[in-house]
Amino acid sequence: MVVLSELCEGSSSSSSTQAHRYDVFLSFRGEDLKPELEYAIKSSRASVIVLSKNYATSTWCLDELVLILEQRMKSNHIVIPIFYHVEPTNVRKQQSSFGDAMAKHKQKMEVETNSTKRNQWVQKIELWNKALREVADLKGKDANGRQEVELIDEIVKDIFRRLCVSSRFPLPQLIGMENSIELVTSWLKDATSHTTDILTILDINRRCYTKYNGTIDVQKQLYNDISKPSSVQVHDVSVYTSMIENALARKKVFLVLDDIGSIDQLDALLGSKGFHPGSKILITTKDAWLTQSSLPFKTNIKPNYTEHKLRGLSTIEARKLLCFHAFMCNNPKAGYEEVSEKLVKYCDGHPMALKVLGRSLHNRDVTYWEGYIDTLKKENNSPINNVLRMSFDSLSSENDKDLFKHISCFFVGMDKNDTLTILEACDIETKTGITNLIDKCLLNIGWYNELRMHQLVQEMGRFVVREESLSCPWERSRLWGHESFRVLNQEMGTKNVLGLTLDMKILENKRIRGSLELKTDALSMMDRLMLLQLNYVQTNGSYEKFPKELRWLCMHGFPWKSIPSDLPMENVVALDMSHSNIESFGIFYSYPQRLHKRLKKLIGSCSDDKRLLGSLKILNLSFCEQLRRLGGFDHLPKLEKLILNCCTSLLEVCESIEECVELVHADLSYCNKLGKLPRIIGMLKKVNTLLLEGCALGESRIKVNNIGINSITSSSTIVGAMPSYSKFFAISLPRYLVSLSLENNNLSTESFPVDFSCLTMLKELHLDENPIVSLPFCVRSLPRLQILGMSNCNMLTTIENPPPTLKYLSLYFGSSCNRLLRKVVFDPQMSPLMFIFGSEMFSTSSFEFEGIVKIQPVADVEEKVLHCLGWTNLDFLIGMCVGAYLDDRREESEIQMYYEFGIFSTIYWSKEMPNWITDRSMGSSISFTIPSSPNNLTGLNCCCMVTSPFTEDVHLEVPLMKITNITKNLTWIYQHYVGSVLDVGGKSLMLLSHWMFGMNEMECGDHVTITVIIRENPDVIGNAVAKECGVCVEMEPSLKMSKCTLELSLKGSLTYWRMALKVAVKATLCDSKDVTLCVGITY
Secondary structure (H helix, E strand, C coil), rough: CCCCCCCCCCCCHHHHCCCCEEEEECCCCCCCHHHHHHHHHHEEEEEEEECCHHHHHHHHHHHHHHHHHHHEEEHCCCEEECCCCCCHHHHHCHHHHHHHHHHHHHHHHCCCCHHHHHHHHHHHHHHHHHHHHHHCCCCCECCCCCCHHHHHHHHHHHHHHHHCHHHHHHCCCCCCCCHHHHHHHHHCCCCCCCEEEEEECCCCCCCCCCCCCCCCHHHHHHHHHCCCCCCCCCCHHHHHHHHHHHHHHHHHCCEEEEEECCCCHHHHHHCCCCCCCCCCEEEECCCCCCHHHHHHCCCCCCEEEEEEEECCCCHHHHHHHHHHHHCCCCCCCCCCCHHHHHHHHCCEEEEHHHHHHHHHHHCCCCHEEEEEEEHHCCCCHHHEEEHHHHHHHHHCCCCHHHHHHHHHHHHHHCCCHHHHHHHHHHCCCCHHHHHHHHHHHCCEEEECCCCCCCCHHHHHHHHHHCCCCCHHHHHHCCCHHHHHHHHHHHHCCCCCCCCCEHHHHHHHHCCCCCCCCEHHHHHHCCCCCEEEEEEECEEEEECCCCCCCCCCCEECCCCCCCCCCCCCCCCEEEEEEECCCCCCCCCCCCCCCCHHHHHHHHHHHHCCCCCCCCCCCECCCCCCCCCCCCCCCCHHCCCCCCCCCCCCCCCCCCHHHHHCCCCCCCCCCCCCCCCCHHHHHHHHCCEEEECCCCCCCCEEEEEEECCCCCCHHHHHHHHHHHHHHHCEEEECCCCCCCCEEECCCCCCCHCCCCHHHHHHHHCCEECCCCCEECCCCHHHHHHCCCECCCCCCCCCCCECCCCCCCEEECCCCCCCCCCCCEEECCCCCCCCCEEEEEECCCCCCCCCEEEEEEEEHHHHHHHHHHHHCCCCHHHHHHCCCEEEEEEEEEEEEEEEEEEEEEEEEEEEECCCCCCCEEEEECCCCCECCCCCCCCEEEEEEEEEEEEECCCCCEEEEEEEEEEECCCEEEEEEEECCCEECCCCCCCCCEEEEECCCCCCCCCCEEEEEEEEEECCCCCCCCCCEEEEEEEEEEEECCCCHHHHHHHHHHHHHHHHHHHHHEEEEEEEEEECEEEEEEEEEEE
């Protein structure tokens, strides 16, 4: 028995409706509780009876049926029978499984010796027979040949219509949830009887309530739902846990635990004994670590685990959701377009925020909307902020709360590793702290290792800081934006301030009036200031009273030519002077190396050894276009990261850089005037990340020092001794590189050595924007390479056998590329690989991208391959040409054979289909049954003929083809590689395709439908019209012979056409038409 809905007490419905507690009673073959049946049926307005093959074997079901039909006669009870793979005739006449079941009941009656019980059996059987005849005569639903999803939807709509309850059950708005619904549906369908599956849905919307009805109340509800209700009063959580885990171990369940907030809750509800095989557990929470830390995962037999994180809505979805709640439609009302876009941008895809704000602004005028948006950014007590605040309040330590406030105020968008270096110097524990914030959905890490935080979460963090002093910002611990401007301008800083950021360019962009020439004394009272950012701020005065506890100093656009000597930086760990006017940095030694070492000894013995930058770990001087000299590295003993990107005037780097034994990251990109670059690179002994983009290395030869670290110096010395006029020089790369970028250096394939195997640690290599013709052979020898970038290598023709360890390959090509790439081939041992590429790289002819597509002229395809496909009499295609369009590009080529996703196809112009297409139907679809045959089915040949209503030359969209196996409820949809073709006039477009299917996907007797789908494209003149469809079922005498023949036929040029592949589109960027694919290749 299943209740569709339970009417609420005090409902305003009619008196007849009030007499019923339930809407629908569902009767089906299964276990039920006899005492509850009569009440449930009599309290329902309708019953749905699922008559399955085993229905009549249950006396409970037959008793239900009798009672339901009695209610139909007495109280206008609605009855809807569903004939689930049974014939109404068999139900009416008690034939087939129904006859067998009734015969068994009669046998039980005949062996009964008690006369009273025997008479009861006689009466029951008579009632059952009558009930079965009566229900079979009712108008019902037949499940035979129907897709169950469609059938259920039809039944539910019929119930709503007949009960007039649709107005009481508005469907929830699930805008933008299609992918999540599809994932959950797939997870539910993926059933197995041997394991337990657990799906955790992570959602920042989840509310972590501090007050519950009590764990015992929830345990009681759960236990009563999965087992017989217990009359024993239990007041101990552990006792109920034991009862629940015993019930879960005995019975297969589908259990949904919503809004789990702690590990104690989960352990109390699931226990530790495990689950009955085949159970499904769905958990929603905002704590990513929680599920896998629970007791079921600490047993020997662990459940299968899946995690799904809900993402924010796209701009289109967000606008639709906002408008639904604000205007009760999908688009903004006239005059509200601009304010709607502002609110959509403010919410940044957050569904709850869009819903709450949309409802709050319903029926409000535009002026109110504008004021409301301004208020949101200042109001601490907004409903959205209050919900998000619960996640912050649930953080268990003050350390994690301080870490969150630091990041939300200062470090969103910054590199994670740089931020950790800075905050660890501020005595913030970051290793566990960052993980805790991520687990609470308060923080995430971007693709480029940057710290990312939803805008509303960031604002919530800043609201928390504002609450420290609502009216006196100088009393707060952290200052940013206009409030920093106000405090510094009025010289009102206090010792409470730990961090302050001010970017005058941002303030100017926001049109905030005011100019600031900072008096350095304005910071003198901020004794505890550790984090300071003063971007594009004009300073005036001495730096002697500058805060001495600084750990992070960021001064973009610093106006002076050198760093003031009185600027206290003893404790600074990160110094960022990007976009500044400085011309030199540090003490620079222009002496020979040996003399430099002697002078250093002499200076060191005479000085107090005070290292002004002795704590510095990160030095960023990028885009300092006036910088010419860089030195004094012997005063930077802890330097780990040096960034000199786009220092286009840099001529010299002091050889004291060799003293930086802790240096692991060096960015010299676009320092194309830097002298002795090979010598400098050779001195970077421990560097594992080396960025040399745009360094004009075009005529160099790259090598790897494989002798040892000590030899780097000697090799560099040799290179440095070469004449300055020599165009040829070698670059000796450090052996311990993990990441290397050689982008935009005019390097040819010959610039690389034969072997790179000495770079045993290299995981990331970028060769983008170089005139490389093919993948350098040395790249194949990299034993740990995972990321390879070769985008915009416009001379690239082939990529063959990249390392099997590769996980990510970027092959994006701009619209102006030469499209010379013709072949991409992978190692058979290749793991699943993610691609980033633009559609511009593809060609409409003679092109192979293994695992994606292979194209070859039909004239070059061997005859035995065509024969194996069942394609004959196609000689007329040889010499014929077709104008094919891919995106906005047109290429004229001879007729091609395409292979995609297990489908062979070709497109051409003709007046009629091939004569071996035996079954045909006019229009856009054809239905047929796979004929019985002793032979094995090898595939289907499908052909569709489409034409244009126009007579002049136009180009037609190549249609989609949809094949549905109705018997097995399987569907395939094929969108052709080519988008459209140019109409030659007087002929119809033919799309001929051969489909190969997996085991048991197509069998004799299956009912199949083929449909041609015409896509309407407003940019294409002459949308196609389906004229005729045809199909030919291909059989082989032996499956073994079929496979053998195909394998032999596909040798040589078509070898890779026999692979099976899985392609999942992960993301599509509409503007640039970039596509990310995750491809797994199996042989």
